[in-house]
Amino acid sequence: MPEQWWRGAVIYQVYPRSFADGNGDGAGDLAGLRGRLPYLAALGVDALWLNPWYPSPLADGGYDVADYRDVAAVFGTLAEAEALIGEAHGAGLRIILDVVPNHASDQAAWFRDAVAAGPGSPERERFWFRPGRDGGPPNDWQSIFGGPAWSPVPDGEWYLHLFAPEQPDWNWNSPDVVHEFHDVLRFWYERGVDGIRIDSAALLVKDPDAEPDGLDPFTDRDGVHEIYRGWRKITDAYPERVLVGEVWLPDQERFARYLRPDEMHTAFNFDFLNCALEPAALRKVIDTTLATHTPLGAPPTWVLSNHDVVRPVTRYGRADTSFDLQDRRHGAPTDRELGVRRARAAALLAMALPGAVYIYQGEELGLPEVEDLPDDARQDPIWVRSGRTDPGRDGCRVPLPWSGDEPPFGFGDGEPWLPQPPDWKDLTVEAQDADPGSMLNLYREALALRRDHLGDGSLTWLPSDDGVLAFTRDSGLTCVVNLGAEPVPVTGEVLLSSGPMQDGQLPPDTAVWSR
Numbered sequence: 001m002p003e004q005w006w007r008g009a010v011i012y013q014v015y016p017r018s019f020a021d022g023n024g025d026g027a028g029d030l031a032g033l034r035g036r037l038p039y040l041a042a043l044g045v046d047a048l049w050l051n052p053w054y055p056s057p058l059a060d061g062g063y064d065v066a067d068y069r070d071v072a073a074v075f076g077t078l079a080e081a082e083a084l085i086g087e088a089h090g091a092g093l094r095i096i097l098d099v100v101p102n103h104a105s106d107q108a109a110w111f112r113d114a115v116a117a118g119p120g121s122p123e124r125e126r127f128w129f130r131p132g133r134d135g136g137p138p139n140d141w142q143s144i145f146g147g148p149a150w151s152p153v154p155d156g157e158w159y160l161h162l163f164a165p166e167q168p169d170w171n172w173n174s175p176d177v178v179h180e181f182h183d184v185l186r187f188w189y190e191r192g193v194d195g196i197r198i199d200s201a202a203l204l205v206k207d208p209d210a211e212p213d214g215l216d217p218f219t220d221r222d223g224v225h226e227i228y229r230g231w232r233k234i235t236d237a238y239p240e241r242v243l244v245g246e247v248w249l250p251d252q253e254r255f256a257r258y259l260r261p262d263e264m265h266t267a268f269n270f271d272f273l274n275c276a277l278e279p280a281a282l283r284k285v286i287d288t289t290l291a292t293h294t295p296l297g298a299p300p301t302w303v304l305s306n307h308d309v310v311r312p313v314t315r316y317g318r319a320d321t322s323f324d325l326q327d328r329r330h331g332a333p334t335d336r337e338l339g340v341r342r343a344r345a346a347a348l349l350a351m352a353l354p355g356a357v358y359i360y361q362g363e364e365l366g367l368p369e370v371e372d373l374p375d376d377a378r379q380d381p382i383w384v385r386s387g388r389t390d391p392g393r394d395g396c397r398v399p400l401p402w403s404g405d406e407p408p409f410g411f412g413d414g415e416p417w418l419p420q421p422p423d424w425k426d427l428t429v430e431a432q433d434a435d436p437g438s439m440l441n442l443y444r445e446a447l448a449l450r451r452d453h454l455g456d457g458s459l460t461w462l463p464s465d466d467g468v469l470a471f472t473r474d475s476g477l478t479c480v481v482n483l484g485a486e487p488v489p490v491t492g493e494v495l496l497s498s499g500p501m502q503d504g505q506l507p508p509d510t511a512v513w514s515r
Helices: 030-035 037-043 078-090 109-117 122-126 175-190 224-236 252-259 270-274 279-296 336-352 381-385 422-426 429-433 439-453
Strands: 010-014 047-050 094-099 129-131 150-152 157-160 195-198 242-245 301-303 356-360 459-461 468-473 478-482 494-497 510-514
Touching: 030 037, 030 078, 037 439, 047 195, 078 094, 094 175, 109 122, 122 175, 175 224, 195 224, 224 242, 224 252, 252 279, 270 279, 270 301, 279 468, 301 336, 336 439, 336 468, 336 478, 336 510, 429 439, 439 494
Parallel strands: 010 047, 010 356, 047 094, 094 195, 195 242, 301 356
Antiparallel strands: 129 157, 150 157, 459 468, 468 478, 478 510, 494 510
């Protein structure tokens, strides 16, 4: 298969609202991002994945989209977005844009039209409107954010929202919806976007009226694949464009169907992200991932965190280092020093594996999860929908610290939309830049070596002790990760280690690259 840029790429996830504030209003924006492109290019990444930048009431951090062909005023303008794409390309960075096809905003023009048009209208066919049942919703489906998945409108019908009530689900049985999203893809490809990340990709097809058929009523139904075949035809008309799926599925065989040659190019590897930092579990996930992807000619992806996930430094300092989307274990005891050590080792493991790797902003700084945000500062709808029992995902979305000794740490001139912890003064880009042993400089060194020696290809496992993962890559580079209790010997020339070596021995919770 010919080499394509995404097969071995390092892709950096930008959560625009929390990356850099260029106009001083406390929210990150395109001006701030454009000013930090040199930082990202020097870090050594190949592409940027941007969370939604569209006009939105922000009921769910921008995943409630009011207009798919524009940019929210809080971020800038469409002209600024086009300038960003051009400047990123000039710096050697590709752009992957989030598209949200499962649901819109309740402020989207089509949804407002549907509510006004009334029952039985063509406008309502673009969404899931149904009569109630026995004075309540049409069925007992529950929202992923908690509570019923249906809300009423004044004329007595109910509409479906698998997430917040402000996020009505599109009805993909409607030709209008199919054509609308085809046009949205073309709109952004024409402006130079290099790829599309597909949010909640397995949820699009559902049938509230169907009798039980052995499938989940709204997840991974067979009809979803025809949608992505249509998207792939459009994408293939634009050279070097890529489709990336957010596909949360426990069944690897069904996951693999999204990666068939006429569907998506690649998809997020949530099994790896969710996996505990334990050698046997990690090796099983790695082997299963490679066995799933290799026959399809699709590159694996390796992900440690994102905007929905507890940050690795906090997660890996816990007794249970796995992650569960439904149970973020807020407030569980964590050993920060141990978490940092393990996060450094996990980073070298992820970067050494064959395929593409994703880095969530702040991961390269070793930022911890902020678990003590004031209740009145929390903005994640999960917090409200859970009756203020689940703090939600705001803790991994706190704005980045760039410089200085106190908030806002160079993020911008205004007060950040989420408060930053004062002890982040030691984790700023400025502070870490001057420290050769910092997390930031570990990422820079690893990414530079990865560009020369790693990326797409295969791996060969090496014999190793219990508690140790060891493999060699096509280039001859060897990765050893010691997750056991005792130091292990390392042979060959050491290129990079996640922590200090001890007389040629690799300490516990440490990784090394050698040749």
